[in-house]
Amino acid sequence: MLTAVLITQGIEPYSTAQHLDRTWTSIFYGAAKATWWIGGALMLVSSVRLFLIFEGRPREGRLVQDLIAGLIYIGASLSIIAYVFNVPVGTLIATSGVIAVILGLALQSTLSDVFSGVALNLGRPYAVGDWIIMESGVQGRVVETNWRATHLLNATNDLVVIPNSTLAKSQLVNQSSPDETHGVTLSVRVRTTRTPLQIKQVFDVILLGGKRLLREPSPLVTLGEMDGKSVVVELAFRVSDAGQIISAKNEMLDLIFRHLNAEGLELATNVLSSDCIQVAPKTQEAWNTTDDNDLIRAVPMFAALSDDELKFLMEGVSKRKYPRGSEIMSQGDKSPSLMIVTQGVVLVEQESGDTKIELNRLSPGDFFGERGLLMDADEPGSIRALSPVTVYEISSNAIARVLRERVDLADEIGATLAARLDAEAALSEGAAFSEHRPLTIAHRIRQLFQLHQPSGR
Structure with a gap:
């Protein structure tokens, strides 16, 4: 609209100031032309902020945007001086050399950061989101780069602000390049x-x-x-x-x-x-002479058992061995006993159509089969030996005897199983066992083993 008004009045904002007879009219048209240049600069800068997005990160990677915006503002200022005040820009620049030298010396550190930032963006040794390590030992993930400094988020979640000139002179190790994986x-x-x-x-x-x-x-x-x-x-x-x-x-x-x-x-x-x-x-x-009791106590839900309770449990233990690659349990099976891994590695893998999801890997001290034994539930995935595997099998009678001696153990078992089920549900995108909670699991264990409700509940 302002452009249309100026053109219809025969005034070109991009020409030198016109000499009008009336002083107030000259001031008005000069203000209108200055407003036109300022408005145009603001519109261009806003367009840069909205549409000119580098690396898909309009907020974090702002250095190039800031530089373009700065050039736009400088160009608008020089245009106002030339076309509104009718001052030769070339002559003004030539006569302001002393001022430029003084400002350059005063802003030496800042200008060094700006030009270092430009060099880093052109060279691209890192990008926003990369994890870098400096020669001094400072390290972190790049979260923002601007005209003065680069911001890193370190392992302790603290923000580290490093001047661009310091980064440009330092030897860097980019742990996110050429890809995110790290050795x-x-x-x-x-x-x-x-x-x-x-x-x-x-x-x-x-x-x-x-x-x-x-x-x-x-x-x-x-x-x-x-x-x-x-x-x-x-x-x-x-x-x-x-x-x-x-x-x-x-x-x-x-x-x-x-x-x-x-x-x-x-x-x-x-x-x-x-x-x-x-x-x-x-x-x-x-x-x-290693005591097998130590291995049983390594299982979280049996850690609080007394020596007598552990003795009862060990009476129902038998040892089984599986060769590498053998399937110990199939998906959907119900285990009648608890299996504790003593040697080797066991893979728990869920199959859904043509997709296989790895739910867990079990090593010595880990256990499986607790769903069928303690919850009367199916196994969420097949259980396979990745290496020669030895397991201790604890019968349901031994588990039941210990639970009847210590009814409150059902709560501890419920908490342990709930954490494990939630972790597996997250891996399978919430498709399995996401509804289980410690109290619900403990209640099902009491029902299955016909245990009395502990007092105070």
Whole structure:
């Protein structure tokens, strides 16, 4: 509308100021032309903000947008000076060299950040969402880049603001490039009570039990330095992103401890590398006299049992072995007993049409079959041995005897099973067992075993 008004009055906003006879009319038209240039600049900047979206992140990646907006505002300002005030822009720029030098010196640090930001965006060593590590050790996920600084969110959920000039001079490691997956290595030293090849086979099984590990590319076991008493075993695997590194390492350390205990192997104490794990040595006699009660107590829902209650439970225990690849249970089966893994790795996999969903991987100390025994429910998936597997089978009579002695154990079992069912429901997109809760499961256990309701409920 303003453009139409100016054109109909014979005034071109993009021409030099016209000399009119009346002073107030000249001021009015000059203000109208200045308003036209300012409005045009605002419209262009708004269009850039709305439609010119870089990397699909209009808020986080704002450096290029800010630079374009700055150029638009500078162009509008120079146009107002030239076409409204009729001042030669070239002459003005030439005579303002001293001022430019003073401003340049005063804004040296800021300008360095701006140009460094431009260089980083052109070179693209990282993008918003990437996890980077600086030469100084500072690391985090890039959440925003602007004209002055880059914002990182570190592992402790703190915001780290780093000037662009500092980033431009630093050596960077982009853990999200060329893709989000990240490699992890872990080194342990094991006493050579068996041949190195047998030790490697044990660690191959350990890697099968990792739930956070990527299966492609396949995890690797490498035998490293060896002396007369021990050998270094190096594990190499990948995780989905850098945020999974700590969780994956913690999981693998737990699996290493459990599998080595189950296989009668021990970690060496004469460690040559600071990256290797070390624990107190254990005599071979101690390994040979390992109490099976320790394994039963490792199951969360049996951890609070007394020695007498554990003795009752062990009276109904039998040992079973399954070869690699064998199916222990089929999807939809009801188990009449509780199975505790003592050696090897078990895969729980749900099949729906042509789709297979991995629900869980079980290692020594884990259990399965609790649905049929404690809830009279079907197994959500087939249970298969990924390696040679040994399990302890606890009969329903032994479980029932312990539950009748301790009725409140049903609540502890209900809480344990609820957490497990919820985790599996999340993996199967809420399709299985999402309605179960601890009290509901405990109530079903009491009904199934005909237990009395504890007092106060």
